[in-house]
Amino acid sequence: MNTPRIQIFPTLQALTAAAIDTVLEQAAAAISKRGCFTIALAGGNTPKPLYEGLAKANTPWAQWQIFWGDERYVPHDHPDSNAGMAMATWLKHIDIPTANIHPMPTDEPDPAVAADRYEATLQQVLAPATGTIPSLDLILLGMGPDGHTASLFPHTAALQVRDRLVTVGDKDGQPRLTLTVPFINQARYILFLVTGANKQTALRHILSRTGDPHTYPAMLIEGQCTWFLDQAAAEGVVKQQGV
Template identity: 30%
Template sequence: MADSSGEKRVVITSDATALADSVAERFLTRLAKKSASRDVHVALTGGVSGAAVLSAAAAHAPEHTIDWTRVHFWWSDERFVRRLHPERNERQGREALLDSLPGAQVHAAPASDEGLDLDEAAQAYAAELARYGTADQPGWPTFDISFLGVGPDGHIASLFPDRPEILVTDAAVVALRDSPKPPLQRLTFTRPVINSSQRVWLVLSGTDKASALGLALAGASYASVPAAGAKGTKRTVFFVDQDAAAQVPPELIDQDY
């Protein structure tokens, strides 16, 4: 199928296990290609789907030649808890994959036990992003891939429906003190950061995600369905299993990607 930046496409696999394996293989193949000549920036996500992809990547990584010293990992959102808290996305990512990678550059958001309050932590993570900005995009690096999970309510990162954070355009990172999903305190990339990524890959599995996926593909308001507003500058792909694909229009399915 012809490439058309901004168009949303859907790739369907049989089940959650096959989904994680498929996305991991695509991810590693792209990293091997890009890291051969330059630095690569990746935004990770937490949750079940994010952890499953990273675990699958760990299993397949030895099959690929990747210069991990050129790969920078970030998180599009983080729970503001202590550094070793089991719910912290960083901990899940390190245990699933990152701690096994030689020389990978991991840019973790500040934790609650490191002496910063929530607003200071948001400012610190934004400052770290800006260190890797460019003349054209000074506030943050250009992400080659941004992974996103999608909640049953359509949220991405910690951008939840009908809340002010999804509308912020003048900051790279914002703080939440009253997240509708625990823990209450979180940090999240804003929509401009996510949408400046070359490729946005949304990973969904399970019947409880079918409605959110259908609304995102149907062009719902991103203020009410944040997943509907996620898009990459080159590609926007929803990787889903059969259970999540119940409401996918046939014309959006792109099994060739």
């Protein structure tokens, strides 16, 4: 595994400003090198100010391809939709081709069929070399107090999936769509945004590598990870674990 990079910020505002800079730096580098920037977005409350900040950024949006790391199985206009949140706070405010925005489909009676559709979309847009796993340039991730990330929840079948890019997650019996562990780990850059004192226990196990990854699924993410923590989340965690 790669050694995670950890940065601690005194406030959510400082964390958000650094995250905006990081996303735009990664975008500029990818566009310079490959002519395109591919990113998967996170849901939840923490990235909302990031998206609001990106809505004001000056970048060649036509060279961005926008995906999602996970999605609740609800229509995109539902208040719980990750795609809906990103559209409302960011994507509808910028000049980006509609064809460059790839929300996870949630209109199939069978979520497994929707997962197949999204996997096909990823394969088509990312166009990997034959026999290789495609790579996103950047995946944004959050983490819940239970240590889940994306829709990879503790002790669920999705944690075991190794032969797909997208699978069906399970949150208390409700289906979610989620990128899989190996596909997330393949990303060129993974940025965790974690805030709040209620994340301390999970962070302590994850960053010290002392926990059970099936109990704290974020431990399974071992790619090129950077963790942005606010002071409340990091309090007593980083110093005690020596990371």
